Amino acid sequence: MMRDSVFNCCVSPPHPPGGVEEPQQRSRAQAPPPNDRRFLIFFDFDETLVDECSDDSMVTVAPGGVLPGWLKDTYRPGRYNEYMQRVLAYLAEQGVTPVAIRGTVEKLPPCPGIATLMHFLLSQPSRDFEVICVSDANMVFIETWLQHLGFHPLFLRIFTNPAHFDDNGQLQLRPFHSHECLRCPANMCKAVVVRQYVAQRVRERGGRPYQKVLYVGDGANDFCPSLTLSPGDIAFPRCDFPMHKLIQEMEEAKPGEFKASVVPWNSGEDVINTLRKILERP
Template sequence: MASPRFLAVFDFDNTITDSDTFYTVHEHLHTGKMSQEAKDACVATGNYMPYERLVFRSMSDKGVTCAQIRAVVESIPSVPGLEDVLRFLENNGAEVIFISDANSVFIQDWLDAHKLSHTVRRIFTNPAHYDKDGCLQVEDYHVQDTCQLSTHNLCKGRILEEYVRERAEQGIHFSRIVYVGDGENDMCPSLRLSEKDLTFPRERFSFHKMITSNVDGHGKKIKAGVHPWSTGKDIINVLQNV
């Protein structure tokens, strides 16, 4: 791969892990029913965080412990070959960051369990912690209303641009940016890539469907090379030839 620095950016849910961490925890541990009105309100505003907070509070009230939550998160398998991709990037001197609408507790617990924390330089996600009662508290990463391709609480494209600018101020300039994702909110950062960059939409997931059905970013086109993938081997095969 090219040198100097090569930046690889990953989503987390359904990109690194083979399921959505919140919905997996919800499915395994949440026994109560939440108000459909509450869920619909979150969908309408593009901000799911209030709904997640309601679920975590309900779980805590029913006696679900942080150890139980951690065990479920740690048990989630990776997408086949994605752990190999992270190790491949580490071995080739790439800089790796995650930009995810999950939360910091879930991502860190999963990385620690899979012994991959050292492969990721920075994680941009919704901050989370367990309070004194053992309830998982999750905050919005930021609040934005300018990007219609992103959720209310997290614009991945903005985060990516700010990170690249921050590293440039530190004297680090990337020769190429690689973006790997699966969801609709992965369109925004991909639209900010240049012709020399690469974006990898996971096959048969919403980001890939947006591209193949020509539903793009409000008239904007992706300039980067587009490489659909289904396993980590697909990604490595491309990276070995750039």
Template sequence: MAGKIVAVFDFDKTIIDLDSDNWVVDELAGTELFNQLLPTMPWNSLMDRMMKELHSQGKTIEDIEEVLKRVPIHPRIIPAIKSAHALGCELRILSDANMFFIETILNHLGLKDYFSEINSNPSFVNEEGRLRILPYHDFTTSSHGCRLCPPNMCKGLIIERIQASLAKEGDKKKLIYLGDGSGDYCPSLKLKEDDHVMPRKKFPLWDLIFSNPIRIKAEIHEWSDGEVMEKVLLQIINKTSVEVEQGKSTCAAQLFSASDCKLQTISASAHEALPQALPVPL
């Protein structure tokens, strides 16, 4: 039963085929300024600064939305998401992009309602009509303490929170984590033996995992594009569903066997309690 599975997707270069931050900056002619500022500040802070600069150049929220609606996506990604959801798999997103970009794209693709949760950097349109992009973890006041992750977001901490919330539900669920970037390595290390990780082949996460695969407890399944992702993801879901059903059958058989044994014991006891037959005279 796929209801036992939670699939957690990265967004950039996983659901969509590129980085949404770079896409917006490039499409709105901000690449040169972006490259100038990149060495001077963290990526998340730089994106907030770029939204300010683009706004000052007359770029509107509507301009950003139109650019996001043109973002390229592999044709098999949408069917993969819909099929996984139809099988009963719970879907979530964990991304270092931002909520405005992700929700705009998902709404345009008709996919937003397929995801039960989106974890990303918060964003909002201020009173001036400018998009503000903030860090998920406010690193200006305190550090999340993870050396593997950027200062604004530790995906490993978020996966641990998801694991804890699932544990409270009392029904053990398996995680499938799909990603591509170095920021997806930390959450991959948090996965357990019954879980699955799907790194995109020849991307940073794949390189990190296969440089020392023994560190990963989860089962590893590589993928290269949307077509392969769909095939692998649905195979995992179907296999897990079969294993769960087989587990139920085994459990039911064990219960039946135990019940049968009890009946035999009662029958034997009843037999022993019967009056003994008189000896036959010779």
């Protein structure tokens, strides 16, 4: 977690090996992305789109609905991705099928108002919003859930940990990338993803920036990418969740250091209200 040092996180980390455009992270085929969108909006997944941690939901398909103590004891801070690889291997050994895993993910409830927000974005003219998911969950969980609810077409890209079911039915999970940010999990620094994606897209747009970059999240690892936002951009932290508290702490300790506007949300409808306002402006 990052609470031990709020302000030393990801503001200018060195570039990690590789860029964000790994083939596994493309949510669609290699069609060129549209370059006429006015706004770029990023969404986290766990506790932002879905109202719980998708990894935690896997406990419900374990025998007896619990994980054995010896397995839970293998967790190490900052190494959750490696821990989940062991959890998924254990589930496969216990005979938990891909159907059971997908079915559990499909049942994850959306956060309050998120379905309304997704439908709002789907209803907007195509030139308005370029929508991206950046998450420390995994590709199978995210795509399964988005497809089940019909929201997958909205997302131009999904940046998350690669995952696939192997021939034995085990969900194989890999880290997204390596990085040098000391405050983020070893497998993903979202600030690196957001910074590199924005820079790449602006180049592809002939140097034309977006009118605004927006970030909707909840967790401590969503605080990092919110620091990459510029004045005029908007951070949407979920009320009273770690991202919100870290922003508040920074604003109290270093007024003006956090550059973006901050709009806390309890419901996706809070986000819609702000989006309606920016759409009304020329």
